[in-house]
Each structure stands twice: as C-alpha cells, then as structure tokens.
Amino acid sequence: MKEIISIADIRLLVDTFYSKVREDELLADIFNGVIKDKWPQHLEKMYRFWQTILLGEHTYYGSPFSPHAHMPIDARHFEQWINLFYATIDELFEGEKADEAKWRAKKMAEMFLSKIEYYKERDSKPLL
Numbered sequence: 001m002k003e004i005i006s007i008a009d010i011r012l013l014v015d016t017f018y019s020k021v022r023e024d025e026l027l028a029d030i031f032n033g034v035i036k037d038k039w040p041q042h043l044e045k046m047y048r049f050w051q052t053i054l055l056g057e058h059t060y061y062g063s064p065f066s067p068h069a070h071m072p073i074d075a076r077h078f079e080q081w082i083n084l085f086y087a088t089i090d091e092l093f094e095g096e097k098a099d100e101a102k103w104r105a106k107k108m109a110e111m112f113l114s115k116i117e118y119y120k121e122r123d124s125k126p127l128l
Ligand code: HEM
Pocket: 027, 030, 031, 034, 035, 042, 045, 049, 062, 063, 064, 065, 067, 068, 071, 073, 077, 078, 081, 104, 105, 108, 109, 112
C-alpha cells in the first residue's frame, strides 16, 4: 500500500476507478452514453482534476458540476459512484491524501446530488 504523492498515483487512481465504472451495471451506460469514444479525453481531464485537488498542482480549469446538471442520475447512482471510488482508494492507497480523496469525493457527490434535485424540482413546477 502506498500514499498518493505523484501524478503517476493520480493516473493509477483514475484509470482503476473508471475501469470499474465502465463495467458497472448501473453506471456504465450513463457514462458511455455521454462520453462515447472520448474516454482518453475524459481520463486526461480527470487526471488534471484530481491532480489539482490532491497535489495542489493547478492543471484543471473547468466547471465540474455543469455537465452533470441534466444527467438522468439520482441518489442510487451517486451511492454507487462513491462505493466504487472508495473501493478503488482502499485497494490501492493509504494515508492522509487517500482519506482526503474520499472526503472530497463524498462532499462533491452530496453537492452535485442536491443541485440536481434542486433543478429537477424547479423544472417540474408549473410556471403559474
Ligand atoms: C453518478 C455520478 C456521476 C456520473 C454519472 C458522472 C458522469 C460524468 C460524465 C458522463 C462526465 C463527462 C461529461 C462530458 O464530457 O460532457 C463527467 C465529467 C466530470 N465529472 Fe462526473 N459523474 C458523476 C459524479 C461525479 C463526482 C461525484 C465528481 C467529483 C468528485 C465528478 C467529477 C467530474 C468532473 C470534474 C468532470 C469533468 C467536468 C469538465 O468537463 O470539466 N463526477 N461526469
């Protein structure tokens, strides 16, 4: 077991996590439906995202929430996303950054879910 200290560790984390996602009964179709043949680009973006968060090396400048705003996802999908993410971390890493990765992922999942629910409620309300 090792700590997360380098971009090679981030790549291993991201590659392992998304290979689980791509085999997951609940999540695979949602990801593939949006990403299609652009997996290399998605993975590259996600290396930068986690490199920025965990290593403090600022290489990601996107807006993380926007692409999720209208995906057909609810609490079950986020729960499964978190299960796979935690399983990936626990199988590969230990230490402070590993704990931080889990903590940050959980916080962002909660935030994404509450925003998605907010948009759904608002969209379903009649105008008058
Ligand atoms: C069930 C939950 C989730 C699903 C189905 C999902 C799916 C996706 C998909 C399909 C994309 C590609 C969007 C595109 O290229 O247009 C994406 C992008 C992204 N996701 Fe998620 N995601 C989920 C949860 C999360 C969580 C919890 C995080 C943060 C910890 C996250 C972080 C990101 C980031 C940073 C991007 C790139 C945004 C950009 O374009 O800059 N996602 N996600």
